[in-house]
Amino acid sequence: MIRDQGLVSKIWRFAVWAVAGLFVLNLIGVIAAVVVNSFATRWLGTWLPVGLTTKWYFSAWKEFQLSSVVLVTFEVVFTVVIISGLLGVTTAYALARRDFPGKRIVVLLFLLPLLIPPLTYGIPLATVLYQLGLGGSFWGVVLINLVPSLPFVVLVMIPFIEQIDPRIEAAARVFGAGTGSLFLRILLPLLLPGMLAALLLVLVRTIAMFELTFLIAGPTSQTLVVSLYYAVFASGVRAGQSIDAMAVIYMVTTLFWLILALQFVNPSQIVARAKQQPAT
Amino acid sequence: MSTPSLRHRLAARGFDGTTLLVLPGLAVMLGLFIYPFFYGLADSLMPKEGAWYANYAAFFSDPFQYRTIAATLWLALPVTIVNLAFAVPIAFRVRLMTRQRLLTTILVLPITLGTVFVADGLLTFLGPQGWFNRVLILIGLLDAPVKLTNNYWGVFASLVITGFPFAFLLTLSYVTGIDPAIEQAAATLGASPRQRFMKVFLPLLVPGLAVTFCLAFVQAFAVFPSAVLLGAPAGPTRVISIAAYQAAFEQYDHSLGSAIAMIMGAVELIVVLIVLGGRSMFYRGPTGGTKG
Incomplete structure (x- = not known):
């Protein structure tokens, strides 16, 4: 130095x-x-x-119906995490292990949602979902949140899978492991740290994902951050302290998962996905 | 010699059972990203009334609408430049720190909390009776509180609070990727700190900084909640995302809403392409110090 x-x-x-x-x-x-x-x-x-x-916490919890909002938030977030985890890891595995014609286009397809403003693809997607009758519904919120979270899992997992030696899998095959036991007993334990990190990051990002959820959420499918937006937007109707109490509840839910995520990842990994971008 | 079976020929090109694992994820992206994009593009060309280009004509002939492009750029470009200008020197200092973890953890907070929370906090913090104005009056920089919320500067502040840590953490990951031996070699050969930065580090960093600029710009360009909550959404901070949202979900004209969303994406991509195009004029290569 x-x-x-x-x-x-x-x-x-x-x-x-x-x-x-x-x-x-x-x-x-x-x-x-x-x-x-x-x-x-x-x-x-x-x-x-x-x-x-501490009275504002009790009044905020009642006024903003936070018990149902928090419940919906966790239902949405965990559904998004499970779906994007299952699909993301399998997709990343194929992309990390095989070289096939058109692979660059597939990788680019997973990069694009991270480079385009959410509202640009969110508005057409929300229009489609409303016409399918999913507007305001739980599954509408889940589907729109998959668009940024699935590529995120894929892009985090590809380099992680690449650094696992393929000869380990080959050795397991030689000793007679079938596809099922190869996955359960060889790959899963090796992938677990990376999956845990990727999924916790998706979890934190989905709790805080405002723009997309906002476009599609109805009264019964609002997540915490959307409720918070409506509360701040209509400030003056309710006491400022009550809104801030809700903001603190939101902050605590986010920070709980963030602290858990930071046990597995470096803080800079939350933003530094740029390294995985292919040279253009 | 018999020709190999189709299965073997496909496997030789990389198509086998494992490759098929890409399909579920690909199907989701095609259904939720590509299809809606083309649907939106087609939708924007089928206005409620008028010729196929009526939505675009309406947008570019109404000053209330087309000025949102300038309003958005006028926020997003200065914010991105300021964030990057501060991120680089601070990242250069922090890279020498042995315990970066506490600082990076604090800086990751506003990114994870998101713009809605930051906007709520800034409304109190920057308000006329907030701590920011109070401190400035206490140390004698101000005589009376300045108005920092519900105008341009409120949105600017919120974009700095969430955007600077983002730019900083990305820059830090690039800066720490440069082999310190390169700097030592330059110092041994008598380069001053200024020369080491301008002639050694900067050229190595330019590709990374261009990517950082693009990602930070995308975030600032997409500003929506804080422009409504902290800005003047009918006036100077009526950004293009507000225009798109209002058209689609307040006037229920999804055709015009999609058109504005397409314009928004196009403007953003133009800026990104200009920056990435400029990048190709600089050195691109390894940042390690080993013999190649």
């Missing part, structure tokens, strides 16, 4: 850290503002609220 000791270098270093520190400070401020407000009895024109209370 090289350290320059000149004055300019020192000033530059200080400036860079100062900017980074300011950003983190503001970020913590934004999150803390929500948390503090959700516990405030009254907070107007002062540094901190006058008093603290």
Whole structure:
């Protein structure tokens, strides 16, 4: 490692850290503002609220019907995770193990949804789903959420599968393993860490996926983040503290899975899928 | 010598039972992504009334509509440039840190929490009585609170809060991929820090930065919830996604909505192609220091 000791270098270093520190400070401020407000009895024109209370959590839970919203959120999210996991891992396995004509086009097809704004494909897809009668339904929400999550699983799993030596599978075949036991006893244990990481990331992303769910969700198929949007959109109707209490509930649900995911992956892996892009 | 069976010939080209595993996933993508895309394209060319291009003509002749393109670019481009401009030097510092995990964990928070939560938080934080204005008044930078919500700057702030960590984490993964031995070699040969950055690191980083720019731009360009909640959705922050959403789900004109969605995708792809096209003018090759 090289350290320059000149004055300019020192000033530059200080400036860079100062900017980074300011950003983190503001970020913590934004999150803390929500948390503090959700516990405030009254907070107007002062540094901190006058008093603290937990009553907003009870009122938010009742007002926004959060028990059913949280239930729907988990139903949607787990269904999306299971479907995209099953389809994604098999697709990634085929793409990682075989070279066939047209493979580049297939890989490009799985890259495109990550490069196109969600609303661009979301609006036509929502139109199709509404015409199929799936608008506002549970399965409509699940289907629209598969579009970004399935490619995500595929792109995370391809490099993971590629680094498993194919000779292990060949050896298992030599010793007489059938396709079923090859999968259950050889591949599954080897793939498990990667699958767990990919699926937890999909889970976190689906909880936070607003745009697509918003297009299709009806009153009975709203996820937490869509309910939160409607609450903030109509702020003034309800107490701000109540909305922020709901935001904290949303934050806790997301963070629980994020912390679990971070046991298996590096934080930068949540965004750094760019490495898997083929050279164009 | 007999010709091999069809099964063997296909297997030699890479088609066998394992290849078929690609089919379920492929079918889902064709059904939920490709088919709706062409459906939307056809739908946009079949307006409620008028010629086949009536939707596009309506969009480009109404200033309330076509100005959304400029409004979106006017938000997305500066935000992406600012995010990237801060991400690069900070990533260069952080790469020397031994314990990056705490910082990267904090930075991943706004990405996972999403724009709706950040917009809600910023409404309080940047508000006239929020901590941001209070601190600036306390240290004497301001005399009276400035208005930072329900206008351009509110949306800008929300895009920085969610976009900067995204750009930073991507840049960091590229920066740490460069072999430190290259920098040591340059330093041994007498290059100053500035020269090492401009002549050694930057050329190696340009392809990665171009990809980072594109991905960060896509996120900023698709801005929707925060433009409604934190911006002025009828005025300067009426971005193109709001126009598309309103046409499709508030005026129930899915044909016009699809047309605006197609325009949105086209504008975004043009910017991405310009950036990726410019990338090909720079060095592309290994960033490791080993002998090739």
